[in-house]
Amino acid sequence: MASRNVLLIFKSNIMYKPVIYRLARDFDLIFNILEAKILPRREGRILLELRGDDETIEKGIKFLQDHQVVVELLADKVWREDDLCVHCGACTGLCPTEALSLSRPELKVLFDVQKCVACGMCGLVCPFGAMKDVTLFDPFAEGRAEEK
Amino acid sequence: MSEFKVNKTFAEINAKIRQGTAVVVTAEEMIGATKEYGPVEAARKVDVVTTGTFGIMCSSGAFLNFGHTKPRMRASKVFINDVEAYAGIAAVDCYIGVTQTREDDPLNKVFPGRFRYGGGHVIEDLVAGREVLLQTSSYGTDCYPNRSYEAKMTLKDFPDAVLLNPRNCYQNYNCAVNLSKKTIYTYMGILRPDCMNANFSTSGQLSPLLNDPLYRTIGIGTRIFLGGGIGYVIGAGTQHNPNVKRSKNGVVMGGAGTISVRGDMKGMSPKYLRGASLTGYGCSLNVGIGIPIPILNEEMARFTSVSDDEIMVPVVDYGVSYPSGEPSPPLGYVTYGQLRNGEIDVDGKKIPTSPLSSYAAAREIAETLKDWIKSGEFLLGEPQDRLPSAKFEGFED
Ligand code: SF4
Ligand code: SF4
Numbered sequence: 001m002a003s004r005n006v007l008l009i010f011k012s013n014i015m016y017k018p019v020i021y022r023l024a025r026d027f028d029l030i031f032n033i034l035e036a037k038i039l040p041r042r043e044g045r046i047l048l049e050l051r052g053d054d055e056t057i058e059k060g061i062k063f064l065q066d067h068q069v070v071v072e073l074l075a076d077k078v079w080r081e082d083d084l085c086v087h088c089g090a091c092t093g094l095c096p097t098e099a100l101s102l103s104r105p106e107l108k109v110l111f112d113v114q115k116c117v118a119c120g121m122c123g124l125v126c127p128f129g130a131m132k133d134v135t136l137f138d139p140f141a142e143g144r145a146e147e148k
Numbered sequence: 149m150s151e152f153k154v155n156k157t158f159a160e161i162n163a164k165i166r167q168g169t170a171v172v173v174t175a176e177e178m179i180g181a182t183k184e185y186g187p188v189e190a191a192r193k194v195d196v197v198t199t200g201t202f203g204i205m206c207s208s209g210a211f212l213n214f215g216h217t218k219p220r221m222r223a224s225k226v227f228i229n230d231v232e233a234y235a236g237i238a239a240v241d242c243y244i245g246v247t248q249t250r251e252d253d254p255l256n257k258v259f260p261g262r263f264r265y266g267g268g269h270v271i272e273d274l275v276a277g278r279e280v281l282l283q284t285s286s287y288g289t290d291c292y293p294n295r296s297y298e299a300k301m302t303l304k305d306f307p308d309a310v311l312l313n314p315r316n317c318y319q320n321y322n323c324a325v326n327l328s329k330k331t332i333y334t335y336m337g338i339l340r341p342d343c344m345n346a347n348f349s350t351s352g353q354l355s356p357l358l359n360d361p362l363y364r365t366i367g368i369g370t371r372i373f374l375g376g377g378i379g380y381v382i383g384a385g386t387q388h389n390p391n392v393k394r395s396k397n398g399v400v401m402g403g404a405g406t407i408s409v410r411g412d413m414k415g416m417s418p419k420y421l422r423g424a425s426l427t428g429y430g431c432s433l434n435v436g437i438g439i440p441i442p443i444l445n446e447e448m449a450r451f452t453s454v455s456d457d458e459i460m461v462p463v464v465d466y467g468v469s470y471p472s473g474e475p476s477p478p479l480g481y482v483t484y485g486q487l488r489n490g491e492i493d494v495d496g497k498k499i500p501t502s503p504l505s506s507y508a509a510a511r512e513i514a515e516t517l518k519d520w521i522k523s524g525e526f527l528l529g530e531p532q533d534r535l536p537s538a539k540f541e542g543f544e545d
Contacts, residue, residue: 086202086422086434086506090337092490093345093502102490107507124260125338127204127424127434 003051003114005034006061007077009070010044019067020046027060028052034117047074047117075113077133084130085109091122091131152445154191158530161195161442165527170195172521174514175354175441175452182453191449196521196528199356200373200438200513203349203505204424206335207315207386208433209245210271210413213308214282214301216240221294223284227251228270235284239292243312244270246423246433256428260333266431269423271311274303275375276418309413311375311421315385317437319357319405320392320461323348323482323501325494328467333428337504339466343494346463346501351510352456352484356439357405359452361398362540363390365441367531372409373438373517376420379411380529381439390538398451398540401460401481405535409437420513436509438517442528450543456484463494 008020015038023029035047050057061071087109091100099115100122102108111131120135164170171194173181178197182190212233214226222239226232230250233242246268255261273280285296303309325346326332326339337347352358360366370381385406392404420436443449462478469476482492487501520526 087508088203088434088506089503090347091502093347093500094338094340102503107488107511121338124427127426127432128422129264129425 001051002054002057003049004057005047005049005074005114005116007072007074007118008046008048008064009072010046011068011070012041012043014068015041015044017067019064019069020048022063023050023060027056027063029056029060035119074116074118078113078116078118079132080111081130081132084128085126086128088127090127091125094121094125096121152447153188154443154445154449156195156442156444158442158444158528162527164195165521166524168522168524170521172196172198172440172518174511174518175199175359176511176514178449178452179353179455182449187446187449187453190453191443191446194443194449197359197441197443197452198438198514198517198521199351199354199359199441200436200510200517201317201351201355201505202420202434202436202509202513203351204335204426204432205313205316205435206247206432208311208313208435209243209267210274211241211243211308211310211312212306213241214284214299215305215307217294217297219294220292221284221286221297222289222292223286223297225285227283229265229273229280231265231267231270233267246271247430249431260428262427263425263429263431266423266425268431268433271413271433272418272421272423274306274309275413275416275421277302277304303414310410311379311413311416312408312410313385313435314408315387315406316409316435317356317385317407317439318350318403319355319361320400320459321348321350321403322464322478323461323487323492324464324466324470325479325499326467327465327469332467333426334466335426335429335432336466337502338427341467343497343499346487346492346494346499347504348461348484348487348501349504350484351505351507352459352488353454354507354510354514356437356441357407358399358454358459360439360441360448361394361400361451361454362537363405363535364448364451364537365444365531366407366439367535368533369529369531370439371527371529372411372440373436373513373520374409374411374416375413375436376417377411377413377415378526379409379437381407381531382410383408384535388535390536394538394540395458395460396544397454397458399454399459402462402478407535420509434506436513438513440517440521440526440528447543456488459484461487463492
C-alpha cells in the first residue's frame with residue numbers, strides 16, 4: 001500500500017461541494033485529514049494523507065482535479081535544502097509527526113516528507129533556513145494579505 | 149616525584165607527530181580504548197585525543213582591517229551589508245559582533261522576529277568568499293580628510309581578518325525547559341509551554357572542555373581547529389568559572405569553564421562558521437571548534453574517556469526562573485546519555501529532547517583534527533599559562 005500527502009485547494013466556487021467522500025466511495029482510498037483551514041467565501045485548504053495502491057491514488061487525484069480542486073503533492077512544496085542543514089537536531093523535538101528525526105548511531109537528521117503535515121514549526125526553528133516553504137497554511141500567503 | 153605511571157611531555161608527543169608515529173583517537177574512540185586497556189595502558193598507547201563541537205556561540209566576532217583609502221579616512225561608523233561594526237578603534241579597524249542585526253531589521257516588532265541576517269552571516273559570507281558591501285563615514289580630520297567611503301569587497305581584499313571570540317566552548321550547559329503557560333523563543337530555541345519539550349546544547353562526550361575538565365592541558369597558547377582553519381586559545385573566556393559543582397569524575401555539573409579564541413579567518417570555511425537566525429531571539433554564529441588533548445598520563449586518559457552517561461546536566465526553567473535572574477536550584481539533573489536518547493523525565497513527566505548543537509558535525513571536526521595531527525602538519529601548542537582551575541582529589545580507586 002502506498003501513501004501520499006497531498007494539499008487540496010478548493011477555490012470559493014467549489015468550496016462547499018461534497019467531493020472528498022467520493023475518494024472512499026468510488027475509489028476505495030483511505031484518507032486521513034491531517035490539517036484543514038477554511039477562509040470563509042475565499043478558499044479552503046485541506047492536507048490529506050491518501051492511502052491505496054499507486055494507480056488508485058493517481059485516479060483519485062485525477063478525479064479531484066476534474067472537479068476543479070487544485071491538488072499539490074506535499075513533497076513538491078515542502079523540502080529541505082540539504083546543503084544548508086547542519087544536522088543540529090533543533091527541529092526534531094518540535095516536529096509533531098516525527099517527519100524530522102535523528103538517526104542513530106549516526107545522529108544525522110532525516111526528513112521524511114510523507115510524514116510532514118506542513119505545520120511550519122521547523123521553518124520557525126531552523127537557524128539556517130534549511131526547511132523550505134513549510135507554511136502552507138500561512139494566512140498571509142499568496143495574495144491574501146487583505147485578509148488580516 | 150611523579151604520582152603517575154605514565155609520564156609524557158608535549159615535546160615528546162610533538163616529536164612523534166613529526167615522525168608520523170603518534171597515536172591519535174577521537175574522544176568517542178577513547179571511551180572504548182580506556183575500557184579495553186585500562187587507563188594506564190590506554191595512556192601508554194594513545195598520544196592525543198581529539199574533541200569537537202559545533203554550536204551557536206554568541207560571544208564571537210571578527211576584527212577586520214579594511215585597508216587605507218585614498219584620500220585617507222578614520223572611519224567612525226562602519227557598516228558591512230548594513231550590519232554595524234564597532235569602529236571606535238584605529239582608522240580602518242573595526243569589530244563586527246555576530247549578534248549585531250541589520251539596520252532595518254524589524255527585530256521583535258512583529259513577534260516572533262526572524263532575524264534573517266546579522267554579524268554572524270557577514271562572517272559566513274566573508275569566509276565563503278562572497279562579496280560584501282562596506283560603507284563607512286567619518287567626521288574628517290587633517291590627517292584623515294575622507295568623510296565617506298563605500299566599496300564592494302571580498303575576504304581577500306581585507307588586509308587582516310581575524311576571528312576573535314571573547315567566550316566560546318562553554319564547558320557543559322543547561323538543559324532548557326519552559327514551565328510558563330506560553331511558548332517562548334530563547335537562545336536555547338523554541339520552548340513550548342508546560343514543559344512540553346527540552347533543548348540542550350553541547351557535544352557532551354566529544355566536547356573539548358568536558359574532556360579536560362580541570363584545564364590541565366588546555367591553556368593560553370593551545371593550538372586548535374577553529375572554524376575549519378587554525379586558531380589558538382588566548383585565555384579564559386568571559387564568565388569562566390571553575391568553581392561550579394563537580395561530579396566525582398571532576399566533570400562540572402553545569403556551565404563552568406570557557407575559552408577565548410583567535411584565528412586567521414583567511415584559512416576558515418563556511419562549513420564551520422555558519423550565520424544563525426534564532427526566531428524571536430536574534431542573530432548569531434555557529435562556530436566549529438576542535439581541541440587536541442595530549443595524553444600526558446593515565447589521569448588524562450581517564451578524563452578523556454568520559455562518556456555521555458557520566459556527564460550531569462542541570463534542567464533549568466527558561467519560562468520564569470532564568471529570565472528573573474534570581475538564583476534558584478535546577479529542576480533536577482539528567483545525563484547527556486538520556487538527552488541523546490530523545491526523552492527525559494522531569495517531575496515524572498516524559499518530555500522529548502532536541503539537541504541544538506550538531507553532534508554529527510562535532511564528530512567530523514574531531515575526525516578532521518585527527519587527520520591533521522596524523523599527517524604531521526598540526527603540532528600541539530603547549531600552554532604558556534593555565535586557565536584558573538579547581539581542586540580535584542583524584543579518582544577514587
Ligand atoms: S512542517 Fe516541519 S515540523 Fe511540521 S510536520 Fe512538516 S517537517 Fe514536521
Ligand atoms: S534545525 Fe535546520 S539545520 Fe538543524 S537539523 Fe533541522 S533542518 Fe537541519
